[in-house]
Amino acid sequence: MIMTRKTLVILTVIACLGLVLTPAAMAEKVNLTFWSWRTEDVDAYNKFIAAFNEKHPDINIEFVAYRNTEYNTILATALQAGSGPDIIHLRAYGGMEPLAKAGYLMALDRKVPELANFSRDVLLGATNRADGKVYGVPFAVQTVQVLYNKAIFRELGLQEPSTWDEFLQLAAKVKEAGYIPFANGGKEGWTLETYFGAVAPTFYGGNTFFDEVTTGKTTFTDPRFKAAIERMLELRPYLPDQYMGVGYTDMQMLFAQEMAAMFLAGIYELGTLAQMNPDLEVGLFVVPAETADQPKFLTMYVDGSYGINAATKHPEAALEFIRFLATEEYGTMFTNTLQQISAVPGVEPDNELLAEVVALMEESSSPYLMLTAFRYGQPSGSTLLQNELQGVFAGEITVDEALANIQAGLETWYEPFRK
Template identity: 30%
Template sequence: MKYLRSIISVLLVVVMVFGLSAVGFAQEVELEFFQNKREAVETFDRLIEKFEKENPDINIEQNHVPDAETVLKSRLTRNNIPDIMGLGGNFTYGQIADAGILENFDDASYLTSTQTAYREMLQDLHEGNSNYGIPFTANANTVLYNKDKFDELGLDIPQTWDEFIETAETIQENDGTPFYLTFKDAWTIMVPWNSLAANLQGENFIQRRKDNEVTFKENYKKVAERIYELLDYGQDDVFGFGYSQGNQAFANGESFMYIQGVWAINPILESNPDLNLGAFALSAVNDAAENMLVSGVDTVLTMNKNTDHPEAAEKFIKFLLEEENAQFYIDQQMTFSSVENVFQEDPTVVDLKEYFETGNIAPFPDHYYPSGMQVPNLIQGFLHEGNVEEFLEELDSEWNKVQSR
């Protein structure tokens, strides 16, 4: 009897140990956060560290890979869907939303803490008016400029396209380089292209193009002509240098201006912290009051609707949307927040503030081009050849091919 009681006691201890282990194991949640911005890895790491301290039972594994959109599409075909995602607010996001694999956030109370304009930009990317993601941050296409160099020549920020070109000519007349162009990397061509197209393509162009009411050939001639004109004001061999080289060259004072997005500000200042840097919207038209800043959703937060841990995944998204954390992110990344009451106050981008205050903001046109068109490569080829008519016909042809698939 004594022996039997000993066995029972041992068994009870074993059951308790395994029971406690099972409870502990059940409480440990592992989530993958797949995001597409290489420059934001460290910033997200710091936010994840803070989140995990507040939520010790949840582990977030950040996953960033080169060519993230292609990798994600490949994973989706294998039904290997990350728990949480930070994606660009572009055509690919719209495709993923239409695939029916993302959570619907229509009833999420925190959705209304984000700005309506950016929610609508995301809705326009997919069918219907539901919200399959939460806009987290916004970026902007800009012309970065060296304030000290501008002061040396007594230059003001140009308010119209004609003034923009006059400014470039004045710089050349004084033996300076107006722009450092990085067209070796085709994607960088989209910065001036989007600024011009958003202002010149006409109202509702994308929808009207989908309905075959207009064509690129009809509406984009001025866009093509003006981006080609920029070649006259770049450094020698604008197709021989890429983004990283452009950041370094501009930081070193090799040009007065640099047509890039706000995402380039941090890398430039890391190279030259003493650079007196400013940013303005590319003046694409000759009516200053009509000129629009191109801004879109830089990161949309979303989640797999079939994740094994929906509450934990949603908790991380809500954490990122908290004002303190949203502010930390934009301060680190020099972007703008889609979260209400969170503002970018850095003096570098102060001249962009009026566009947000007046609502003179337009979405990125290329976010609505079918990805199969390979528009950056088409524009790069056009800039080599210079035939406007052939290029615009090719844009229409490629649009039609992709849309008919």
């Protein structure tokens, strides 16, 4: 096609008009970006945003998810450069605090009245300990417990154990029947922390020890803590062969493919397990104490929260969205879409297992020790625990050596231990 000079002029004028008019026409529509590490939840979040848009059609939100392991670096770099998203999916505890401390986040205490209903334990995951302010709306609560295969339990005529001895006998029976009792391995250190979360709190005495060790009244060389680690080791004969080479995805596979009867794992596994094997029937229980009448503790922690970039150009619109994320309406939608426990108080999941966990949590729970209290500095309690446990499970070091190393590592930065 040969373009005449006239059409060219007309086209140019139209293009210029378009450039001038578009921003004016769009002025009422606000565009926000929302960054996250939940690449697997993109569809769900787009659905949540659509629900929000029913009431607020004027706020456009773009959900962008980065790879989990790279998210922290990408986010920190963007914020340091003075840019970044308007809405930020924040990690919890020590993963969030440096961002709040550096002034990159907007304090939400006064601005989001819905936060008043959240429990203090839950808000702790989004609090900057230095100024006591809350910088995010917590989104999910996770728990760590024993997941078991109901079909295998039925086949072998087994029941949820009520004492530690029953638990060990049960594992022995499963092994005799040719199944792997526990899917857990030790190739990746962090899975040993999950293992710890499932077994240890009941034996170190849950919240009492938690309070004492976080305030520096006792240390990690405490005999109660040692006893808890030794309990973990008692399950070693019931782990897969060559368990030190068994990684996280292997563990999921062993349990999902019904080769293993139990899995010491976070409640967040349910979604993945259902995807890997839709026929899998999962049950759960908390690791029992020495006797049936002693208290047992379900490990819980906040997964993260939703925060606002202090440098956002649209604080009102961002707040509007954040307040929506704190409503019971959103909590219910979140729980039933993603099959996770919402941090919003009063939300009751449709899913029976999740409802069971919520009930167990209300009965007796204890914060996930290293994650909630010792991830504020380096080397973090989690890094230390994970690696020292690997040393113990590999037979490289004794429990006493491991505990001394954990204590020594934390003493380099954890204030209550330094006095």
